[in-house]
Amino acid sequence: MLREIIDSKKDVTVLDLGTNTICAATIRGQSNDSEEGLGIGCTLRVLGVGYQLAKGLKRNSLTDMDELEEAIISTILSAGKEAKKSIKSVFVALPSWALSSHCATTSINIRNLPVDDIHVRSLANFDTSQYVSDHSEVIQIFPVSYSVDEIHDVVDPIGMVGSKLSAEFHLIAAQSSIIKNITYCLNQNNISVSGFTSSTYASALSVALDNEILSGVTLIDIGGSTTSVACIYEGTLLYLGLIPVGSQNITNDIATVLRTTKSNAERLKILYGVSIGVTIDEEPILVSRVDEYGDETMQTISKGTLDSIVSSRLDEILDLAQRHILECGADKLLYQRVIITGGGSRLSGLSEFIKARKYFNGMAVRLGKPIGTVGSHDFVKTASFSCTAGSAICCLGELPHKMLAYMDKSLWQRIITWFRRGV
Numbered sequence: 577m578l579r580e581i582i583d584s585k586k587d588v589t590v591l592d593l594g595t596n597t598i599c600a601a602t603i604r605g606q607s608n609d610s611e612e613g614l615g616i617g618c619t620l621r622v623l624g625v626g627y628q629l630a631k632g633l634k635r636n637s638l639t640d641m642d643e644l645e646e647a648i649i650s651t652i653l654s655a656g657k658e659a660k661k662s663i664k665s666v667f668v669a670l671p672s673w674a675l676s677s678h679c680a681t682t683s684i685n686i687r688n689l690p691v692d693d694i695h696v697r698s699l700a701n702f703d704t705s706q707y708v709s710d711h712s713e714v715i716q717i718f719p720v721s722y723s724v725d726e727i728h729d730v731v732d733p734i735g736m737v738g739s740k741l742s743a744e745f746h747l748i749a750a751q752s753s754i755i756k757n758i759t760y761c762l763n764q765n766n767i768s769v770s771g772f773t774s775s776t777y778a779s780a781l782s783v784a785l786d787n788e789i790l791s792g793v794t795l796i797d798i799g800g801s802t803t804s805v806a807c808i809y810e811g812t813l814l815y816l817g818l819i820p821v822g823s824q825n826i827t828n829d830i831a832t833v834l835r836t837t838k839s840n841a842e843r844l845k846i847l848y849g850v851s852i853g854v855t856i857d858e859e860p861i862l863v864s865r866v867d868e869y870g871d872e873t874m875q876t877i878s879k880g881t882l883d884s885i886v887s888s889r890l891d892e893i894l895d896l897a898q899r900h901i902l903e904c905g906a907d908k909l910l911y912q913r914v915i916i917t918g919g920g921s922r923l924s925g926l927s928e929f930i931k932a933r934k935y936f937n938g939m940a941v942r943l944g945k946p947i948g949t950v951g952s953h954d955f956v957k958t959a960s961f962s963c964t965a966g967s968a969i970c971c972l973g974e975l976p977h978k979m980l981a982y983m984d985k986s987l988w989q990r991i992i993t994w995f996r997r998g999v
Contacts (some may be wrong), residue, residue: 586605587602587604588604590666590667590968590971593630593648596824598633599960600648600655600663601655601968602625603622603623605619605621606621620950620965624656625955626650628647628650630800631647632647638753644761652767665769665770666767667773668773669774669966670750670772670773673818675748676708676709676748677747677749682743685740685741688739690735690737695741696734699741713755715748715749718745718747720812722742723743724740748774748813770971776795777816778963779963780915783966791913794807794808795807795944796915798893802820803822803918805819805901814904817904819893819896821889822893822920823923826886826920834882836866840863846922848879849925852925858879860878860879863875891933898935912939913941914941915941917943918962922960944962945959946959946962946965
């Protein structure tokens with residue numbers, strides 16, 4: 577087992593600041609004897625959930641603090657009301673546009689003693705400020721590999737003897753401004769922040785199985801205005817990338833080309849999706865068209881016309897995602913699985929489209945939804961809930977020692993537990 581619920585009596589509230597939707601949920605981990613759940617016999621029970629369209633956030637910036645505060649507090653109150661709990665703290669998943677990733681190396685002398693938990697803890701407790709900008713703060717640290725003297729690429733150094741212990745780390749940093757503003761917004765409403773995580777990393781935890789996390793998996797999270805890519809290999813996050821294009825761009829393209837409203841364009845996108853094949857190309861679709869005076873008239877287009885609009889933007893998104901994967905190191909990812917999640921992954925016909933276009937060099941591709949998430953809303957089982965569910969796993973579950981995620985010194989005891997468990 578790589579992930580195991582530590583305290584099934586503990587509830588956590590998590591906040592997902594998505595590019596299109598803000599979601600808050602109060603969740604309890606529930607251990608069981610089945611092989612379902614998180615792939616390891618655990619279930620996330622959603623006690624309360626609140627969500628609405630994002631306000632105060634636009635593309636790559638925070639645009640209106642008052643609107644953002646209103647949206648955040650509204651979703652948290654909705655989650656608390658349904659869960660019948662007063663929310664005092666939340667764990668926040670930050671959008672990928674607010675994050676950056678960095679590599680760092682550090683070492684300590686171990687004086688020819690066997691490596692123990694204290695050595696590893698000391699190694700990870702280094703000054704990260706030299707690796708990130710003055711306007712960023714490190715929110716997560718992932719050990720990539722260890723070295724003991726001249727022995728490199730060590731997975732677990734515990735028990736090895738040597739004079740020098742070194743490690744390479746992957747750091748995830750967030751813009752200081754968004755951390756300060758989100759914290760201030762919540763504190764103003766008597767809610768504390770228990771920690772931050774990357775939304776893409778959280779999504780990966782909820783949709784990937786243990787064997788995928790170990791053997792290698794790439795997550796492509798298609799959001800509203802952005803798409804993010806996370807590459808995990810042998811249990812550690814190796815790469816985090818951002819594509820400034822998302823499913824909302826598809827909606828905008830449909831609205832622009834067909835001269836219809838965005839609400840009509842969204843309806844067409846959801847209703848028809850994208851398809852590959854010649855038999856349906858001439859299928860007629862009735863579309864409302866808005867002229868330069870704002871008057872609406874009905875027009876008939878072919879399904880093939882709609883497909884060409886949708887597929888053009890999909891090709892752009894998938895081409896860019898493929899490029900990010902190659903940047904991460906195609907040799908290591910040769911046998912990877914690709915999981916596509918996020919609200920944009922719900923586009924009808926997406927799997928068939930990827931297969932027909934032969935993306936990702938023949939890697940196995942599947943769509944991802946939260947595994948083992950139950951609740952009174954169907955929403956909690958959709959791809960749009962992946963980040964929220966994964967954020968709860970960060971709070972409730974044990975992670976393999978190669979997937980550390982922590983915010984403050986209060987979590988050190990949990991880190992030590994992870995190291996002792998091993999993979």
